[in-house]
Amino acid sequence: MEPLVPEGYTLIKNLSESPYRKVSLVKNIEDDKRYIIKVYDKKKIMENKSIVQSVLNEKKVLAEIDHPKIIKLRGTFKDDDNIGLILDLAKGIGLSTILQSHQKLPAELVSVIICQLIEIFEYLQSNGYVYKDLKASHVFLDKNSRITLIDLGMVEKLESGERSYIPAGTFHSMAPEMIDVWESSILNSGKVDQENLPGYNHNIDLYAIGVLIHELLLGKPPYGYLQAIADKEKRLEYFTKTREGINNDEQLELIEENLGKVLNEQQNNLIDLMNNLLKPNHEERLGANRQTEEIKQHSAINWYNFEDEAEYLDSFTKKSKCKLGIDELNDILSFVETCGIHNESDFADDEKLNEEEQKIFDDF
Numbered sequence: 001m002e003p004l005v006p007e008g009y010t011l012i013k014n015l016s017e018s019p020y021r022k023v024s025l026v027k028n029i030e031d032d033k034r035y036i037i038k039v040y041d042k043k044k045i046m047e048n049k050s051i052v053q054s055v056l057n058e059k060k061v062l063a064e065i066d067h068p069k070i071i072k073l074r075g076t077f078k079d080d081d082n083i084g085l086i087l088d089l090a091k092g093i094g095l096s097t098i099l100q101s102h103q104k105l106p107a108e109l110v111s112v113i114i115c116q117l118i119e120i121f122e123y124l125q126s127n128g129y130v131y132k133d134l135k136a137s138h139v140f141l142d143k144n145s146r147i148t149l150i151d152l153g154m155v156e157k158l159e160s161g162e163r164s165y166i167p168a169g170t171f172h173s174m175a176p177e178m179i180d181v182w183e184s185s186i187l188n189s190g191k192v193d194q195e196n197l198p199g200y201n202h203n204i205d206l207y208a209i210g211v212l213i214h215e216l217l218l219g220k221p222p223y224g225y226l227q228a229i230a231d232k233e234k235r236l237e238y239f240t241k242t243r244e245g246i247n248n249d250e251q252l253e254l255i256e257e258n259l260g261k262v263l264n265e266q267q268n269n270l271i272d273l274m275n276n277l278l279k280p281n282h283e284e285r286l287g288a289n290r291q292t293e294e295i296k297q298h299s300a301i302n303w304y305n306f307e308d309e310a311e312y313l314d315s316f317t318k319k320s321k322c323k324l325g326i327d328e329l330n331d332i333l334s335f336v337e338t339c340g341i342h343n344e345s346d347f348a349d350d351e352k353l354n355e356e357e358q359k360i361f362d363d364f
Helices: 049-064 095-102 108-124 178-186 203-217 230-243 248-261 265-277 292-294 309-320 325-334 355-363
Strands: 008-016 021-029 034-041 073-078 082-088 139-141 146-150
Touching: 008 034, 049 073, 049 082, 073 095, 095 108, 095 203, 108 139, 108 203, 108 292, 139 248, 178 203, 178 230, 203 248, 203 265
Parallel strands: none
Antiparallel strands: 008 021, 021 034, 034 082, 073 082, 139 146
16 A cells, blocks of 8 residues: 655655555645644455444544544545545654553543543533543643544444444443443344344443543553453453443452552542443443533542643643653653554555445545
């Protein structure tokens, strides 16, 4: 798959690629700023309708959304063989990369990250959007402790009271109701039993925030990581644990192992918030049904001044209130990772799309 660079841009370097997508860093000739381009091979994505839908959906949602902490779409481009997105370059580094280096983060920094996430999801939910795939690699942290949410390919807009039955997400951050949908899809050759399943709504994102708190504070998700290639028995065991919910004894052991037996106020508050978001019953989660104000009133969040956020974050970073010193954080940020995409081997295919297939991308 040859790199396609839109007119008015020059290629700096290719960042990653899969059989159907190439991600590159480019520079705009006019404003001299750097951007990310994601180029999709039409023929390859046509082999999987869900990928086609994801790409078209990401373009649509990015064009609708306008939030300072969500990655922005700057334009699109296409030719006979490819379609592409031009995106702002997310500042900083993915939380997943920081976790690989430091295993876990201090409670003070976790709190700052989660407060900003709550603000983002309050915006998304107030506009009806379900993100569906919150995880560490989709949240970037810059040297000023500000975050950016990337990758909106799975976002879906739901009306009040509406529920979805589309399987989506990553195993370790899936809420029980999403696992039910995913498992039904596997058992029924891609079709979900909508008559006997309740589906899911915005509450799955609350659960995923709880998972992220657990991962950042305690070093791993509540039930560990499940590989996509895991055998059926391991999947069933993982799904059962997720549906049953947190084991208090196991959690206490993990907390003592990572934080010690005596916790400070910030750690206690975060764990309480986390457990209130990880309720297996989606109606019992704090902030359920788009009531994010409930979360903002929680003691782990209510100290944060959203109106004077810029001033606070500057102060937080300069004073290095967290144990992760600013010099150390800057050192991590030198390994800037602009996209959390796994490298996969590329392969060639000269076959072209027919006229009918090309029509799918007319509005891109």
